[in-house]
Amino acid sequence: MATNYSRYRRADDFGTPAPVQESTETVTLTIDGVDISVPKGTTVLRAAALAGINIPKLCATDSLEPFGSCRLCLVHIEGARGMPASCTTEAGDGMVVTTQNKQLADVRRNVMELYISDHPLDCLTCPTNGDCELQDMAGAVGLRDVRYGYAGENHLAAEKDTSNPYFTFDPSKCIVCSRCVRACDEVQGTFALTIDGRGFGSKVAASQDQPFLDSECVSCGACVQACPTATLTENSLIEMGQPEHSVITTCAYCGVGCSFRAEMKGQEVVRMVPHKEGGANHGHSCVKGRFAFGYATHPDRITTPMIRNTIHEPWQEVSWDEALSFAAKKMKGIQAEYGQGAIGGITSSRCTNEETYLVQKLVRAAFGNNNVDTCARVCHSPTGYGLKATLGESAGTQNFDSVMKADTIVVIGANPTDAHPVFGSQMKRRLRQGAKLIVIDPRSTDLVKSPHIQADFHLPLRPGTNVAVLNAIAHTIITEGLEAKSYIDERCESDAYQDWREFIARPENSPESVEQESGVKADVIRGAARLYANAPNGAIYYGLGVSEHAQGSTTVMAIANLAMLTGNLGREGVGVNPLRGQNNVQGACDMGSFPHELPGYRHVSDPAVRALFGSEWNVSILAEPGMRIPNMFDAAVAGQFKGLYVQGEDVAQSDPDTQHVTAALSALECMIVQDLFLNETAKFAHVFLPGSSFLEKDGTFTNAERRISRVRKVMEPLAGLADWETTIALAQAMGYSMSYSHPSEVMDEIARLTPTFTGVSYDKLDALGSIQWPCNAAAESGTPTMHIDEFVRGKGLFRVTPYVATDERTSRKYPLLLTTGRILSQYNVGAQTRRTANSNWHDEDVLEIHAHDAEQRGIEDGDWVGMKSRAGETVMRAVISERVQPGVVYTTFHHPASGANVVTTDNSDWATNCPEYKVTAVQAHKVTQMSDWQQKFEQFSDEQEKFLKGAQSVTEETLN
Amino acid sequence: MNVSKLVRMANQIAQNFDVGERDKAVAAIADHLTRYWTVEMKKGIVAHLNQGTTGLSELAEAAIVELSKNEAYAA
Ligand code: SF4
Ligand code: SF4
Numbered sequence A: 001m002a003t004n005y006s007r008y009r010r011a012d013d014f015g016t017p018a019p020v021q022e023s024t025e026t027v028t029l030t031i032d033g034v035d036i037s038v039p040k041g042t043t044v045l046r047a048a049a050l051a052g053i054n055i056p057k058l059c060a061t062d063s064l065e066p067f068g069s070c071r072l073c074l075v076h077i078e079g080a081r082g083m084p085a086s087c088t089t090e091a092g093d094g095m096v097v098t099t100q101n102k103q104l105a106d107v108r109r110n111v112m113e114l115y116i117s118d119h120p121l122d123c124l125t126c127p128t129n130g131d132c133e134l135q136d137m138a139g140a141v142g143l144r145d146v147r148y149g150y151a152g153e154n155h156l157a158a159e160k161d162t163s164n165p166y167f168t169f170d171p172s173k174c175i176v177c178s179r180c181v182r183a184c185d186e187v188q189g190t191f192a193l194t195i196d197g198r199g200f201g202s203k204v205a206a207s208q209d210q211p212f213l214d215s216e217c218v219s220c221g222a223c224v225q226a227c228p229t230a231t232l233t234e235n236s237l238i239e240m241g242q243p244e245h246s247v248i249t250t251c252a253y254c255g256v257g258c259s260f261r262a263e264m265k266g267q268e269v270v271r272m273v274p275h276k277e278g279g280a281n282h283g284h285s286c287v288k289g290r291f292a293f294g295y296a297t298h299p300d301r302i303t304t305p306m307i308r309n310t311i312h313e314p315w316q317e318v319s320w321d322e323a324l325s326f327a328a329k330k331m332k333g334i335q336a337e338y339g340q341g342a343i344g345g346i347t348s349s350r351c352t353n354e355e356t357y358l359v360q361k362l363v364r365a366a367f368g369n370n371n372v373d374t375c376a377r378v379c380h381s382p383t384g385y386g387l388k389a390t391l392g393e394s395a396g397t398q399n400f401d402s403v404m405k406a407d408t409i410v411v412i413g414a415n416p417t418d419a420h421p422v423f424g425s426q427m428k429r430r431l432r433q434g435a436k437l438i439v440i441d442p443r444s445t446d447l448v449k450s451p452h453i454q455a456d457f458h459l460p461l462r463p464g465t466n467v468a469v470l471n472a473i474a475h476t477i478i479t480e481g482l483e484a485k486s487y488i489d490e491r492c493e494s495d496a497y498q499d500w501r502e503f504i505a506r507p508e509n510s511p512e513s514v515e516q517e518s519g520v521k522a523d524v525i526r527g528a529a530r531l532y533a534n535a536p537n538g539a540i541y542y543g544l545g546v547s548e549h550a551q552g553s554t555t556v557m558a559i560a561n562l563a564m565l566t567g568n569l570g571r572e573g574v575g576v577n578p579l580r581g582q583n584n585v586q587g588a589c590d591m592g593s594f595p596h597e598l599p600g601y602r603h604v605s606d607p608a609v610r611a612l613f614g615s616e617w618n619v620s621i622l623a624e625p626g627m628r629i630p631n632m633f634d635a636a637v638a639g640q641f642k643g644l645y646v647q648g649e650d651v652a653q654s655d656p657d658t659q660h661v662t663a664a665l666s667a668l669e670c671m672i673v674q675d676l677f678l679n680e681t682a683k684f685a686h687v688f689l690p691g692s693s694f695l696e697k698d699g700t701f702t703n704a705e706r707r708i709s710r711v712r713k714v715m716e717p718l719a720g721l722a723d724w725e726t727t728i729a730l731a732q733a734m735g736y737s738m739s740y741s742h743p744s745e746v747m748d749e750i751a752r753l754t755p756t757f758t759g760v761s762y763d764k765l766d767a768l769g770s771i772q773w774p775c776n777a778a779a780e781s782g783t784p785t786m787h788i789d790e791f792v793r794g795k796g797l798f799r800v801t802p803y804v805a806t807d808e809r810t811s812r813k814y815p816l817l818l819t820t821g822r823i824l825s826q827y828n829v830g831a832q833t834r835r836t837a838n839s840n841w842h843d844e845d846v847l848e849i850h851a852h853d854a855e856q857r858g859i860e861d862g863d864w865v866g867m868k869s870r871a872g873e874t875v876m877r878a879v880i881s882e883r884v885q886p887g888v889v890y891t892t893f894h895h896p897a898s899g900a901n902v903v904t905t906d907n908s909d910w911a912t913n914c915p916e917y918k919v920t921a922v923q924a925h926k927v928t929q930m931s932d933w934q935q936k937f938e939q940f941s942d943e944q945e946k947f948l949k950g951a952q953s954v955t956e957e958t959l960n
Numbered sequence B: 001m002n003v004s005k006l007v008r009m010a011n012q013i014a015q016n017f018d019v020g021e022r023d024k025a026v027a028a029i030a031d032h033l034t035r036y037w038t039v040e041m042k043k044g045i046v047a048h049l050n051q052g053t054t055g056l057s058e059l060a061e062a063a064i065v066e067l068s069k070n071e072a073y074a075a
C-alpha cells in the first residue's frame, strides 16, 4: 500500500468560485500570452489561476464571492480603461490580459505598503509564519520599504479575544479584508460577524461587539479558515506551529461525513481543515469535526485490556492474549450451557464499514447465530424498513448538492443546523436564494426563523401525530387534484395506488379532521400541501423526529407516498432524504448489522444469499432472524441470553428505559465491551478491549448520501490494535479464522458478495475521492441520484398508512409530552465531545419548558426540576423557552447523569422496535435534590471508577 | 421471553395493518412476524394461543393462527 501522506502545503486557491450555472459555453482569452478556455462566467482571476498564473490577491478566495476591496489583483486589459480588479471582472472571449508590468507592480507595492504600515512586524514569532497570505503577498509584490513609517495611528495594541476555546482573535493583525465576515454569512449562514465602523476605524466585531464565545458564533471555524492573516488562528496551531504533512480522511461525528485534511506533525494532529474537494462538505465543517478531536488523545482513554469475573470487583489489567482467551472461554462456556443462541453482538455506527462487517461476520460465523444488531435500531431502522417497502432500497435518494436545485424544501422532525450542521448551512444557502420552506416539527427550530431565513409554513404538531399530519397533506393533494397523474401511472403499482387513494381520500384523513388531534390548523396543512405539490422540485428531509416514534416506519412510508404522489423522485432537486445521526449509520445498516439481513439488505431466509455467504465464510448460516437489541435485553432479563459483544456503542446511556437496560446488562455472565473509554455500558462489562479512534485506523465510512469515503490512519493505535484487528483476534480465539492483512481486503470481500458494492475498491476510492453506492457495472463511478428511470423495486409501491395514536398519552398524572433531541456542540452520548472544550457550550442537559407550564408549576428559569414518567424519574435544570409549545417539554441526552432515558419508556415502532424517544408523557415539578435513580447512578459510577483506578494502580505497583 | 410483551407487539403490528381487506391484512401480519421475529418469539406467541384469554386482538390472533400452521413454530 502506498503511504497516505502528502507533504504539507496550503490548499490550492483559485481566487473565486467556479461559476454557479455550469454552462457548456466557454470563452477563450489570452493572459500574459497564454491562451486559455474557461466556462462562461469565470472571473479573470480564476481563469489566470487555472492557467497557472497567480495574480496577487488578498480579499478574494475561492470559497467566497469576490468582493473587490483590496485592489491587489488589478490587471491591464487591452481596450479597457484603467486597471480593473481581476477578481470581479468576468473573463470575455478574445480578452487580452496583462497581469504583471511596472505600473501594476507600483500600485500593488503601494497597496501593500499601506497594509503593512498598520501591521505588526513580528513575522518570526507569528503563529502563521510560513503560511500567511499577507506575508506571501509582501514577498510577491517585492515590498522593501514602508515610507509612512510605523509610528502613525495604528491598531497594534488591540487586545486579543481568547474567549473561544479553539481559536484566538488577534485584531492587531487584521487587514479588514472581510473574508471572515463573508465566510460567516455565505458559507456558514450564521451572520455573527460584521465590520464595525468606517475607514481607518473599521474593525471586525462578533455580534454586538461581544467576545466570540458570548456572540452568536457557533464556532464552525469558517472564518478562521478564510482569514489570510494570523488574526483568526486555531489555538492548536498557535501552540504547535506549522504542520509538516497532511492526510485526507473523514469526520467521525455525524452523518454528513465531511472530508478533512488532517494536518500533522509526526503523529500529532495540528489541525483539521475541511477538504475543498470533499463531495459532502466542499471545504466547510462544524465545530465538532474541525475542533473537537482532542478526545482521541484524552487521558481517560483506556489502552490496556482488562478483565474481571463479576461487575462487583475491580478490573485487572492483562495482555491482549489473556483478555481474548478469557472472553472466548466465557462465551463458549455460555453457549455450551445455555445454547448457541445465548450470545450475540452489537455493531457500531461509529466504526468503519469494514469493522462493522467483521462483527456481523463474527456473530453469524463464529457465534453461529443471527443475534447481531446495531444502534441504528434506536435511530433509523424505520428508514430502512419504510424506504425498502415503498421504493425498494433502504437509503436516501439524493446527494446533498441536490438541495441546491430544490424549489420547496420540507423538513420533518429534523434540526439540520444543529444535528447536521454542514448540510444545514448548505440548505440555508439555498433558502437564501429563494427556495420555499415547510417545517414540520413540534419545536420552533433554528430553521423556522433565523437571520435571512423564515419558514413559509411551520406545522408545530403535537408529538406523536406525524402520520395524521402527513396523511392530511396527501389527502389535500388528492382531493384538490394536485397529484402527478402521469408519473404515478407510469412508475407506480396501480392496484396498490388505487387502494391507497381510496384510503387517503376518506374524510378521517382531511386536515379539518386531524386539526384537533395534531394541534395544527387545517388551513396551514392545506397551504403546506399546495406549496409542496405545486413546486417544480419538492424535496423532503427528515430526521429522528420521524423515525423515533411508535409509527416511525409508517411515517417513513407516508413520506415516500407523498414523494411518489407528486412525482418528486428520480432527478436532482427532489427526493426523500433521511438525515442520519451518527457518521456511519448508513454503512452499519448496509453491512448486514440487522439480525434479519445479510450485507446489502438481503433477508436471511433467502437460500441463495445464505449459500453465497456460507461458502465464502465456510459455515452454514441460520435461516431465521436473530434477536434485535430490545429482544436481547428482554431475553437477558428472562435469563435466556447471557453473553454480549459490544463494539463502540453505549447502550446503557443511549437506549430507552435505562432501568430495564441496566437490569438486562447486570444479568449477563459475559459482556465484552470494546471502546475508547470506560463508558456507561462498560461499567457492566467483564472484558474491556481498548478501541481505536478514527485517527488510528484505515477503513471507510458511508454518509447519509450513501457516499463511501476513506478513513485514513494518521497515528498508530494507542492500544496496539485497530478495532478490525481486535475483532479478528476475538474470532481467532473462538476458533474461527479470519485472515485479512488490511481493511482493503475486507472491502474486496464485501464487493465480491454485495451487488450494490461490486465496483467499490480502495484503489477506486483513492482515484475518485468518494463513491456513492450502488457502484457496479451499471454505474461504474457510483449513483448520486437513485430511482431515475424506475424504482429499485421496479414499480413504486404506495403503502396504506393508517394513523394509530400512540399508547403514550398524557393524563392527569402525566400531563406534559416530553420530546428529545440533540444540540450542535455535543454528539450522541457525548463520550467524545464531553472530553473536549465543546463542553463550554453545553455542560449539562436541561429541560426546556414553556413559560405557561413553568408558571403553573412555580418553576423558574434555572430551577431544579424533577421529571417523572411511567418508566422513571430524573432531575434536571429548567430553561424557560419559547421554542416549545405549551404542553410540550424538551431535552437532550448528551450527559449520563441527567438520565433522560430513565424517563423514556419501552414503547417502540411497531415494525422495527425503534424506541419512541420522541414521545413520553411526563409530569414536572420543582425539587431540591437528585432523583433516587441519580443518587444510585452516582454511587454505582463512583464504585466503577474505583474498580478502574484499582486496576491501573495495581498494575503500576507490579511494574515499579 | 415475557409473553405479555409479545402480545403487546403483535397487537401493535396488527393495528398498523388494520385497513382494507381482512385476508390481506392477516397474511401481511403473519408475514411480518415470520420475517422479523426470532424462532423463540414465534414459538412463544403460538404457544400462547392455547391460553384461554390471550389478550390478542381479533386480527392479531387470526395472524398467529396463520403462523401456527408452520410446523417450525408449533409449540
Ligand atoms: S479577521 Fe482576517 S479575514 Fe477577517 S477581516 Fe481581518 S484579516 Fe480579513
Ligand atoms: S466560527 Fe463560524 S459562526 Fe463563528 S464567527 Fe466564524 S464563521 Fe461565524
Ligand code: SF4
Pocket: A251, A252, A253, A254, A255, A256, A257, A258, A281, A285, A286, A287, A288, A289, A290, A420, A421, A422, A423
Ligand atoms: S460533525 Fe458532521 S457536519 Fe460536523 S464536521 Fe463532522 S461530518 Fe461535518
Ligand code: FES
Pocket: A056, A057, A058, A059, A060, A067, A068, A069, A070, A071, A072, A073, A074, A085, A086, A087, A088
Ligand atoms: S483580490 Fe481582487 S480586490 Fe482583493
